Amino acid sequence: MGSLLSFKKKFTLASISLLGMGFSGWQYTFIRASELQQNQAVVRLRVEPVEIPVEKTLFGPSFPGNVLQLPTTGVDRLYFMLGFGFLLMLWLLWLSRQTQWLSTRKE
């Protein structure tokens, strides 16, 4: 009575076992070797609107609007000038009454 399995069968079983062990080991190595680290951050981009260049000369053609930030173009400027002139006239009239500058009465 020898062993129940022949040498050929034993060899085949041993080979299959070794292959299985090897596959498991390879798989373990694969899983172990896969490592990952991540870092996330926010990147910013600012797109600014284009600035229209404004003449900032003190006594330029649009004085005093460019200095005082008053209306300097078109109808707005016309209204501004008329209003300013009217106020100036009122002030001069008041001043003349106060000082009797335009008075014809002789003292």
Added chain:
Amino acid sequence: MDLRTRSPAYVLYCLISSCLFVFLGYFLQSVEAQVVSTPIQIQITPTTILLEDITTPDFATQYSQNPQHLQSKRPLRVRLKVNRALNQQRWQLQYQLSAFKSQTNGKTIQPKYQIGPGQFEALSGDIGNTQPSTMTGTLQNEVPMLQLTNLSVGEYEYNIPAHQIQMNLPAAVQAGDYTATQTVSLISSPNVP
């Protein structure tokens, strides 16, 4: 035995005692358990390699009808801390930058980039074999930034100077503040080419 002839207190007493017996029986049954305690040991080991102190590029521009070629005002820096020697182990640093999205109107911009290559320096430790890459395109998917092999224990820094970080912005982008997400990944796997 006729319950109708008994006093209500007696009937109540009988009911309560029956309930108690049932409850006690259930309780006695339920304590038939075995407790086996097995000690478990947990060992927390530091990660082989750590990503630290990562900066982001910084872009700003004015509205233009034409496409613009922008340059970052800040370098892109990645610091690595290696806790164990990486002998014969290949690592890869990967980079990804999502599309820029406006915080006000929700519009997105997809620029194209040309980033790198940068310089890899050792703050402490010996530099192994490194291979920096130039990253081009939209960078919406992860692209290789740097290949690392055979690093020793120490601290390292990969620095891409500001002038090496360039972005092509499409024409007529609406003015506003946009944000994108930068993802830096460090991966070690047999699949790393």
